[in-house]
Amino acid sequence: MSLNFQPKFSGLDVSSFIASMVIGVSILTLPRVAVEAVGTADVWIDTLAGGIVAMIAGYFCAKLSQQYPSYHFFKITQILAGRWVGSLLILIYSLFYFFLCVYEARVQAEVIRHFLLDQTPIHVTIICFLLAGLYLVMGGVHPIVRLFLLFFPVTILILFSITLLNYQNFQIDNLLPVLKHGWTPLINGLAATSPSFMGFEVIMFLTYMMKSPADASKSVVIGLGFATLIYTTITLMVVGTLTAHEVKTLTWPTMEFVKQIEFPGAFFEHYELFFMVIWVFSIFTTFVFCFYLVSLGLSLLVPIRLRLLQILLTPLLYAFAMVPQNLDQAFSIGTQLGYVSIMTSAVIPILLLLLSKWRKSANAQQDKQT
Template sequence: MFTRTDDKITTTQTVVIISCFMLGSGVLTLPRTLTERVKTVDGWISLILGGLIIMLAGICIVKLCQKFPGKTMFQFLKEIVGSWIGSCMCLLMVMYFVCLSAFEIRVMAEVTMLYLLEGTPMWAIVMSFMWIGLYLITGGINSIARLFEIILPITIVVLLICLLLSSRLFDIDNLRPVLGEGIFPVIRGLKSTLLVFIGFEIMIILPAFMQYPKKGVKALIIGTSIPLVLYLITFIMVVGAMTVDGVVRSTWPTLDLIRSFEITGLLFERFEFFLLVIWIMQIFSTYTICFYAASLGLAQLSKKNIRPIMYGLLPFIFIVALLPKNMNELFDFGDFIGTVTIYLFGLFPVLLLLITTIFRIGAVKEDE
């Protein structure tokens, strides 16, 4: 069947999917991209504000989806804005998820090639991960959720251990003065924080799969809070250890921080390998859920079987992943995706929610 909303997931699994989606390449790049834009030590304030804004945008999406129980946004959008506009918007969302999955798998390939498989052709790494991701998503949302439940706890433990061990390099003076140049640098940094919190938009499909859709807001808030706390700790530790100038000069500042120390006397003296392996799994998680969302959207839009569509999207993701010629173009591509997210999943759902509320479209009363 083209719809599989009978494949239910628990509230905990929903939380895990949201957190794994958000914990993509952001931990590796966030300190640099945010510090570049803010140009002060106040990026952590931008991070908190950005997380709160994302929560509000995600709540709007959840409230909208709760008006159409058992349906994803790909299915009910036509009921709100009409067939033609709804179909065009659904296609835009499918293209968005294709581009985001391509971006994530390219970042994963870049990190793998730079630190683990030096000299391996880019296309070989990308293609390998793509086929593994295809194998996973053919099992449906439940298979994805069960894998994420394994990956997320390991990711959190490894990241916190690595950051804790790097605390000997941390200097609180590198995070002073707070708001030394006023509030405007903090506002400038909001756009960079919104990119790393990409992931809330998966709620356009998850409430349809939830056993208890009414807990969608709770799942979103918890699922967003976990990456927010991890990103906050990472930013503070990296900037506190490397200073603003050091972070801006580094492409992957978090990895550089972990590589900058070693602990003698232990079985393992260098810890960046563990962080790399775990974070490749984390970026892979983001890629797979994006791939699944794009396939599901196209299947529900065309009312066709989802499996052939999964195979059909592979070459498109592969081509888009190899389009950026270098790291600068790749990061520009990521910024573009972040900008699209603001309009497509930030402002547009708010407009849809207003329309459904005013005209009472799809409204479900509690006593029904």
């Protein structure tokens, strides 16, 4: 079935959406995760390399969706892999996005409890988060995308402002010497930084909603390029300000970096609270789109209306979000999702793209013979 949405989105809209989708929980933890994996201050190189890897994978994801510009990814899987294998792939992606929703709901609640509402029970924060997400997701995909585009400029403004306001605390010596231990630590750390860019594969669900699907590959590369610039800049500034040794000891190094901001004469205090509010909005928009994809995928597998399915999924998300006993267990979910994302954002799309190319080539040869 061909799906046509109006109004269509421009290439710039999609680039902004991809950048917003990628910038999420990882922006608070990436410097620590990278330093733990690499062990040196060269983590900014790994972050840059991880972004380049994501751009390559994103390009292939876009190319796959461009082969079938009238369909979203779930429909494409059934066209290429058949009903049963396609349904299995839909289930895999639905579960992936389900647990991504669980992870985001739990982590945002942990962050809010730690920095904003320390007296509020964590289950209350999660329930409010889920109900707000349910309200938005029931409105369909277009309000979700528009919300992304609304918050994106504000998010970018805040992220770049924290780097500019903290420049006086930055020490280039904390990043030197470069490549002191060679390339080996960076190669080992690439597996830790690349999953921080997960989420770009949603281009496969956006191409059919674009004004010009032919611009999908360019849009995803631009969006990931912007996210890579932000991640690399934040990593550089955090490590250059706090040192690699200190970053390894901090749960939320980016937040500690923001706390370093001081205004002359105490003109403005607790800038980190303002940053935290913007971060929560960013996480919320990412959560809502993942929630939508879960419900969309499952609606193709079970005979339940989309809105009813979204309502039924909400208590399930809450139940799973409350399973982790502590923050470390919640982080372990994110780590496992990072590994699974290699399959969902690279391996499966590339295999389907090769299958699509092979089928079209075989059909072309048959047409010539007839």
